[in-house]
Amino acid sequence: MRRIDHPGIPATERLHSAICRVEAFETVLEPGYSLIDSVALAVGRYGVSSAVMRLSGGCLDCFAYCMPALxxxxxxxxxxxxxxxxxxxxxxxxxxxxYGVRDGQPWLHCHAVWLEPDGRRHSGHLLPDQVNVVKGIAATGRAIYGAEFVVTPDRETNFSLFMPTVTPSRSVLSQTKSFGNAAESHIVRLSPNTDVCLALENFCLEKGIIAATIQGGVGSTVGAVFDDGRIVEPFVTELLIRSGVICPDANGDLRARIDIAMVDYKGTVSEGVLARGQNPVLVTFELVVEPLDA
Structure with missing residues (x-):
């Protein structure tokens, strides 16, 4: 398996997590705001400081983004x-x-695939305070209670990254909300050189999770190998999860199926299902594991 050597000191713990409860939501990001402000407005209705979501449709302008690079x-x-x-x-x-917290204020990490006015289809890392919502964007996600994604300096990569943090919600709503028989979920961050599929399978086994969905999913891998044999050779990438599940196969063994879209540093967009055991994290990977075995 390929790997990346970062200049800092690797943490012993390669998967960071925090227990939480989640609430499903479907909403529309309102136009007339920057992306970060529109998301903050939508998530704020749930009285939480962190969430994960997937977006589709709608339009942005004043569009600013960056790419993975050497x-x-x-x-x-x-x-x-x-x-x-x-x-x-x-x-x-x-x-x-x-969506989480940076320096006490709302912040978000967003990777997207989009169509430009000339018809070009592209992908990259959106700058959330430099793009504006001009047509409502459908958002489906999970509000997170009892934990937060907090931007924290990472000694290994020398970046400041979203890390799971256990913290009581600042919302009175969460203190009275009933989650019924819903199982505890987990917000998760994977470290560099950790295989995405294997790490999540092992995590579920350790937590006694029989089956789960992956909610959200923003990260990067050292190139990519897809389950159909295709290989993305450029090693600097950024990706998003389009759908993800962790469930038993025909033999009863937990298997992760993670469908992604990615862009490499040369600008090529690739899509497919990640092959198990062949896709190490490049810098970080953030997501929520939501059990289905409640």
Whole structure:
């Protein structure tokens, strides 16, 4: 399996998680706001500070994004490109969002696939305070109670990244909300060189989770190998999960099936199901594991 060597000290723990409860929601991100403000408005209705969601449809303008890139210094193993801007309305095909807290304020991490005014289909990392919602965007996701994604300095990668943090919700709503028989969910962050599928399968086994869905899903891998044999050779990528499940196969063994869209540093967009045991994390991977065995 390929790997990436970062300049910092790797943490012993390669999967960070926090127990939480989640509430499903479907909403529309309102136009007239920046992406971060529109998401904050939508999530704020649930009285929580963190959520994951997938987006589709709708339009953005003042569109700004960056790409995965090679690093020009020894401070980072990989980095971001310069900021690219698109004139006119951009149609969101699909996107995945991790919404949390940075310096005490709302922030989000979003990878998306979109169509530009000239018909070009592209993918990358949206700059949430530099893009505006101009036509309502459908959002389906999970509000998170009892834990948060908090931007935290990471010694291994020298980036500040969303990390799971156990914290009582600041909302009175969460103190009175009934979750019925719903099983506890987990917010998760995977570290570099951790295989995505195997790590999540092992995590479910350790937690006694019989089957689960993956909610959200924003991250990066060292290139990619798909289950149909296709290989993405450029090793610097960013991706989003389009759908993901972890469930028993015909032999009763837990298997993760993760369908993704990704862009590599050369600008090529690739899509498919990740092959087990062949897709190590590049920098980070954020998601929620929601059990189905309640």
């Amino acid at each position: 690093s020009k210094t020894s401070e980072h193993a990989v980095y971001f490109s310069e900021t690219f801007r698109v004139q006119g309305r951009v149609l969101i095909e699909t996107a995945s969002v991790t």
